[in-house]
Amino acid sequence: MKLGILKAGSPPRSLDRFGDYPAMFRRLLGEDAYDWRIFDVEQGQFPGAADACPAYIVTGSACGAYDPLPWIADLKRFLAAAGGKAALVGICFGHQVMAEAFGGKVEKSAKGWGIGAHAYEVLRPQPWLDGAGTITLPASHQDQVVEPPPGAEVVAGSSFTPFGVLAYAGRRAISIQLHPEFEPDYAAALAELRRGAGVTDEEADRAVASLRGPLDSEKAAGWIARFLSVDAQG
Numbered sequence: 001m002k003l004g005i006l007k008a009g010s011p012p013r014s015l016d017r018f019g020d021y022p023a024m025f026r027r028l029l030g031e032d033a034y035d036w037r038i039f040d041v042e043q044g045q046f047p048g049a050a051d052a053c054p055a056y057i058v059t060g061s062a063c064g065a066y067d068p069l070p071w072i073a074d075l076k077r078f079l080a081a082a083g084g085k086a087a088l089v090g091i092c093f094g095h096q097v098m099a100e101a102f103g104g105k106v107e108k109s110a111k112g113w114g115i116g117a118h119a120y121e122v123l124r125p126q127p128w129l130d131g132a133g134t135i136t137l138p139a140s141h142q143d144q145v146v147e148p149p150p151g152a153e154v155v156a157g158s159s160f161t162p163f164g165v166l167a168y169a170g171r172r173a174i175s176i177q178l179h180p181e182f183e184p185d186y187a188a189a190l191a192e193l194r195r196g197a198g199v200t201d202e203e204a205d206r207a208v209a210s211l212r213g214p215l216d217s218e219k220a221a222g223w224i225a226r227f228l229s230v231d232a233q234g
Helices: 013-018 021-029 070-082 093-101 184-194 201-210 217-232
Strands: 002-006 035-039 055-058 087-091 105-108 114-122 134-141 143-147 153-157 165-168 173-176
Touching (some): 002 021, 021 035, 021 217, 055 070, 055 093, 070 093, 087 093, 087 217, 093 105, 093 143, 093 165, 093 173, 114 184, 114 201, 134 217
Parallel strands (some): 002 035, 002 055, 087 173
Antiparallel strands (some): 105 143, 114 153, 153 165, 165 173
């Protein structure tokens, strides 16, 4: 199956040894699992049609979903057009821009940075879940969805991120604020970059320590793969 990656950003240059976002998703889901197609939407490269691929993943970005940039406006229009025609998976910025494209609202949170390993409680079972009650993955965000779009179902969240996982049955879309594609070393390096830049030493130390514990990246990969296998081909 063709799986398009809508590349909305890149890791910090000092961390390019970890690879770019498409490479992270290929490692997460399997290099040979899909016919990967990369679209650098940050540079204005979009699929020729909403259904050019049966499914898309929207990556993270250093930008905000509310930033008045032409490519973000174009991405919102593309997602609005693709909803219902292709399966959509949004991650971090992808989660946020999808919410805005469908009528929700994103803001820079007064709670500050979410870094390190965060755990979400599953609130509403979905066909693509595995029956788990929680999921723990790396976080790296300041912005949050503060108003889910009409018709969005809140699948999972936490006190820090109440709208952490959303599902849009009518639009064939799911999204998550956390980063299943981030390996622990990369997430820890990101936390270190935030040290002294909006994050205290204590917060950075706590975040790095939390990433030494077990993470549910494999579980999240299974969620995404099951969603795509059922929805993108259904």
